[in-house]
Amino acid sequence: MNITMPVDHFNASNHDTYDMRYIIDWSFYNASHGPILFYAGNEGAIWNFYNNTGFMAETLAKEMGALVVFAEHRFYGTSLPYYPNTFNTSNLRFLSVEQVMRDFIHLQDFLKSNASNPELNKKATILFGGSYGGMLASWMRMKYPQHFQGALASSAPILWFKGKIDPNAYTRVASDVIKSQGGQDCYDYIGRGFYDLQNVMYDSSKWESVKNIFNLCDVPTKPADI
Numbered sequence: 001m002n003i004t005m006p007v008d009h010f011n012a013s014n015h016d017t018y019d020m021r022y023i024i025d026w027s028f029y030n031a032s033h034g035p036i037l038f039y040a041g042n043e044g045a046i047w048n049f050y051n052n053t054g055f056m057a058e059t060l061a062k063e064m065g066a067l068v069v070f071a072e073h074r075f076y077g078t079s080l081p082y083y084p085n086t087f088n089t090s091n092l093r094f095l096s097v098e099q100v101m102r103d104f105i106h107l108q109d110f111l112k113s114n115a116s117n118p119e120l121n122k123k124a125t126i127l128f129g130g131s132y133g134g135m136l137a138s139w140m141r142m143k144y145p146q147h148f149q150g151a152l153a154s155s156a157p158i159l160w161f162k163g164k165i166d167p168n169a170y171t172r173v174a175s176d177v178i179k180s181q182g183g184q185d186c187y188d189y190i191g192r193g194f195y196d197l198q199n200v201m202y203d204s205s206k207w208e209s210v211k212n213i214f215n216l217c218d219v220p221t222k223p224a225d226i
Contacts, residue, residue, distance in 0.1 A: 003110055005074070007081045007094050009102035018081040022107055023050050023070040025057060030065025031117065036125040037061060038148070039070040040104060040140065042133030045077035046070050049133070056128050067120070069111065071104050073133075101140050105147055127151040134158075201226045 005020040023046055028034070037056055041049060050057060050070045061068045072079040075095045080086040112121045125148050129137035134156025141151035159165060179187045200206035207220045220226050 003107055005079075005103055005106060009099055009106070016081070018074070018079065018083070020074065020079045020103060020107070021046055021072040021077055023047070023068075024111070025061070025068035025070075027068075028058075028061040028065055029067040031119050032065075034065030034067060034123070035149075036108075036111070036120070036123050037064075037066045037068050038104070038108065038125050038127050039068075040127055040129040040133045040136040041071045041073040041076070042129065042131060042136065043073060043076055046072035046079075047077075053128070053130075067123070069107070071107050073100055074103055097136070097139070100136065101143065104136075104140065105144060108147060124149040127153075129156065130154040131156065135160075197226060 001024060002019040002021055004017050006014070007016040007018055008014040037060060039049060039053060039056060053070075057068050057070075060066060074081060075086060075092075081094055082088070082091045085091060108125060112123070114120055127137035127140055127148050127150065129135070129151075131154075134153030135158050137151040138153045138156055138158045141148050157165070175187065178190060197210070200210060201223045207226070210216070210226060211219045
């Protein structure tokens with residue numbers, strides 16, 4: 001489904017709008033006690049997230065009798081302001097976290113005003129998201145607690161900003177997992193593998209070997225492919 005959304009939530013003189021896509025799933029909804037489970041869409045088409053989030057859309061929704069909502073992030077999928085000129089430099093100023101959060105609040109307000117289901121206006125809304133979507137879920141719960149009563153954020157580095165976090169922290173964590181699961185030999189092999197790949201990046205005579213080792217469809221044709 002689509003909802004008409006302001007392009008700029010913070011400028012009353014800008015009356016431009018766009019169609020924001022969302023998914024609403026009533027399959028398990030129980031009006032007597034079910035909450036709203038709201039997925040904060042991130043950088044991709046919303047159906048991809050819906051089809052890969054069964055824990056929320058099926059398991060939890062069935063257990064809780066919940067209404068499920070998936071909101072598509074502006075500038076992704078079919079939610080494209082100023083299409084077909086969406087990605088013109090002048091329009092990208094509307095691609096911001098602040099605008100996205102207001103999109104999701106606007107959608108929530110619209111759904112809760114549904115005359116056919118007036119009980120929705122009193123339902124708790126729990127946010128969900130992963131990675132950047134989890135960051136959005138966390139930030140919205142922090143900034144707009146009057147709208148959202150909880151958030152479940154998966155793999156959401158909400159403080160991952162330059163100067164705030166050690167930029168090598170992810171590499172260290174991933175390395176520790178490799179060591180704990182595969183042992184030191186596995187870790188060493190992977191390290192040498194990356195070293196070897198870097199060494200053949202500009203040696204096209206070795207690219208056929210890379211194709212065979214990784215079972216690629218085609219032989220790499222440029223360093224960027226390696």
